[in-house]
Amino acid sequence: MRMSPLSLGASTAALASLLPTPALAEFFADSKADLELRNFYFNSDYRQPNARQSKREEWAQGFILNFESGFTEGPVGFGIDALGMLGVKLDSGPDRQNSGLLPVGDEHAPDDYSKLGLTGKLRLSKSTLRVGTLIPKMQTVRSNESRLLPQTFEGAHVVSREIDGLTFNAGRLTRNRVRNDSANEQMTVAGSNIRGGQDTDEFNFAGLRYDWSKRLTTVYDYGHLDQNYKQHMLNVLHTLPIGDNQSLKTDLRYARSRKAGNTNVDNDALGAKFTYTLGGHAFGIAYQKMSGETGFPHLNGTDSYLVNYVMLSPDFASPGERSWQLRYDFDFAAIGIPGLTFMTRYLKGDHFDSSSGAAGQEWERNTDLGYTFQSGALKNFNVRWRNGIYRSRGATELDQNRLILSYTLPLL
Template sequence: MIRPTSRLPALLAVGSSLAFPVVASAAFFEDSKASVELRNFYMNHDFRQDGASQSKRDEWAQGFLLNYQSGFTEGPIGFGVDALGLLGLKLDSGPDRQGTGLLPVGDDKAPDDYSQLGFTAKARISKSTLHVGTLIPKLPTVLPSDSRLLPQTFRGAQLQSREIDGLTLDVGQLTQNSLRNSSASDDMLVAGKGIRGGQASDEFNFAGASYKWSKQLSTAYNYGHLEQNYKQHIVSLRHHLPIRDGHSFDSDIRYARSTHDGNSNVDNTAVGARFTYNLNSHSFGVAYQKMSGDTGFPHIEGTNSFLVNYVMISADFASPEERSWQVRYDYDFTALGLPGLTFMTRYISGDNFERAGGREGKEWERNTDIAYVVQNGPLKNFGVKWRNGTYRSNGGNDIDQNRLIFSYTLPLF
């Protein structure tokens, strides 16, 4: 179970005690909602390079995600409480096959189950909301991973304000990190290629502002600081250009500058751009990404990185000085009378980074996704997805990977 950190119990207690005297408020109950999601996840990860210490990782697991969100009490300040319960069950694993990220890694074998339980106190004034407790923030500087059985969660506080139309402000602090395959709540670590000298930290401060200039254009600035590890500034721009019926062009441009803090050696500038042409049910995309500096792109351990070439197996194509490009194609089968069925394939190639012995590093990856979600009837919200990926390099791992995911979300109320 997730245990509250020493900094947060008082705030949680205050939020809960303030909510109870007005628990009879109709809005508290009427606006409440709860759902349970079931995920059945199989993953096979084969190492194809000569001399691999582990030939494959192969596991199968069942996940349960219970999500409750209350409404807010009435009055100038509304109070509420959220709850998140996570349970993962091992269906198949083995001492020589663990490490997929679906289950915790044991000394001998993966445990039979693992779980998390988190609570969040919340308060709302006008269009500003404060959350304190278990968080799953979705910001460029911190993007918790939800690509396995259970989502990654954090402990901390986040204030979001939308008092001005089109403007969203975020500020907060994270203190503990619960990885996607762990019951523990620990200090945060930095992840990134070539990064040294980082320290475990219980303080990640963040702030951000995004503004929607029109229905087509939005810009954002975000700041993140993992104490004793790195400081990061991210600027992004997104634009949607309607051309004519069924035709549009999307632009997504991102810039990030990361510098060291404490004794770390973080030094990275990341520039990326992705452009997509939408033609009815078809989408054709291209992306380019360039790393500069002594290290790769830093982010909190376990999180996704805010890069246009962050993908399935090799992660982010973000070695020091690496440049990479991507081509992508998506298709929505609704036009053929099959709503809910989608297809995606992409290819990414990276080079211009250094391997051992001074050789130029090169790597490529190919991904394919096929997914279907039932749109109506008794099995509405039941989904199945097959993900296939191939990764090759001239000095790292060579990997073939398959993921088969069945999911079903049941609204409780």
């Protein structure tokens, strides 16, 4: 009999209730819970003459309640995680919806929406199995958390660290709940010029990460979206200390994606990013190249693990596209203002066919300014402003602003 994630979580809870009190000591002692309050204002202004929707503007309040238990004592430990989320509309309109903050209604966005997730977990030695609601952060599948509430999946995920320095993970996802929806749905492929995508309830993944030292890490990930595509991804991370408060970080990425079913997926993605850090300053440069008949594929609604996946553009990953990025970060703690951070970057892509048939070109500029209060009644209260400008030849012209206020209240 196949057990659903919810049934497994309930069974785990029932099992824990039958265990003797001493076995539950770590279960309760290591439990933690917090409530995140997230207030989000979103404004997108589409400036091209033929825009189907000239503006997307919404304001919403989010509540994210997260509980993580410890594990029961003994050779095999059991635990439970729970996630409750609520999104409340503060402002929207029929001609301003579809910002990603709220569900899209026939005429109006609903007044609120909610999500509930339950995860049963099991620990044996240095390996942990989780079954139920998951928020994966891997090369092949990265849940989107860039709006009011995070994207979640249903499935099973095992992570093993039995060998020092080596992390193995594998699992299967069966349902996808996108960031602004309450319903779990089947998964499908997203990406530029990809055709023939088929809904499915099976995404299998596996990966290996090895930390050769504190400075060098290699990662391999495999993903297979049934009836859609297969993907192999490699990542090399290296940090080179140069002197006092100086370092050079290298991030190399390669992904090979091919059709597995009725799609036309055919993509090789190569990316390289270099970041030089000097005190509170960080100077970055990145280059990305797409090869093949389609753009880079990923699960619908997820973030893309490409070096030039940023705020507005669909990851600068059209078929054949070349793109580069310049980035600058500054941490004001270096001059005595901890909690204040600044980032700006510029990206440009070309060598692809635009929707108008002309030689494609696109560029994007982002600015991010944030401050986290360090003490007093507002300690850990974060204020963040994000601005993005995107232009492409003969297509989208977009200006966007996001204002995010967030505070996490520890409960346990």
